[in-house]
Amino acid sequence: MVDICRRANVLVLEDNPYGLLRFEGEPLPPLRAANPDDVIYLGSFSKIFAPGLRIGWALVPEHLQRRYYLAAESVTLCPPALNQMLVSAYLRDYDWKGQIETYRGLYAERCRAMLAALKEYMPAGTTWTRPQGGFFVWVSLPEGLDTYPLLHKAIDAGVVFIPGAAFTPSDEPSNKLRLAFSAVPPEAIAEGVRRLAPVLHEAMAAL
Numbered sequence: 001m002v003d004i005c006r007r008a009n010v011l012v013l014e015d016n017p018y019g020l021l022r023f024e025g026e027p028l029p030p031l032r033a034a035n036p037d038d039v040i041y042l043g044s045f046s047k048i049f050a051p052g053l054r055i056g057w058a059l060v061p062e063h064l065q066r067r068y069y070l071a072a073e074s075v076t077l078c079p080p081a082l083n084q085m086l087v088s089a090y091l092r093d094y095d096w097k098g099q100i101e102t103y104r105g106l107y108a109e110r111c112r113a114m115l116a117a118l119k120e121y122m123p124a125g126t127t128w129t130r131p132q133g134g135f136f137v138w139v140s141l142p143e144g145l146d147t148y149p150l151l152h153k154a155i156d157a158g159v160v161f162i163p164g165a166a167f168t169p170s171d172e173p174s175n176k177l178r179l180a181f182s183a184v185p186p187e188a189i190a191e192g193v194r195r196l197a198p199v200l201h202e203a204m205a206a207l
């Protein structure tokens, strides 16, 4: 992919806040590792320390560093100084690599809980991903269904998801939805999937 982009003179932005949270399979080297002149790599403390800090890091090709610096400054001026001090103290005083290892175990367990609940409750005709890291499972419904209107029904049923349409640049409806397993314990994950199932079932029956 990087080779194609290099030939087309397209810069690659590798936005990888979940890369350290891989809990299964072979480690994947970042695109940036073998292509330091063609890829800007972004990491974030939002997923490995605390969400909402809005502190991350960028590995920028040397030839772009000044332009990157000016562009970043014009957008953010400066990331919050207090948050930077928190991150700095965290990296200095805590075993952050050990903490990431702990998170990997936690998310692997929550992911397993979600996959087991999906297997138990999802109506026939749905499919879903089996992630090897990160926070999310994507569920696909049959073609022709739009998950956006189902969100309100799901909220009424006591569960929330993100409709796939939120992740596309087009206005097309999406038959996919994203479920997060990161923030809730396994029992709550199973309960959430149990609540979601009849909402999907009803929409599929009406198709």
Ligand SMILES: Cc1ncc(COP(=O)(O)O)c(C=O)c1O
Pocket (backbone or CB within 6 Å): 015, 016, 017, 043, 044, 045, 046, 052, 053, 054, 055, 056
């Ligand atoms: C793919 C991706 N990139 C970037 C971010 C944002 O990270 P930050 O909180 O550091 O802005 C998120 C967070 O939801 C994300 O999912």
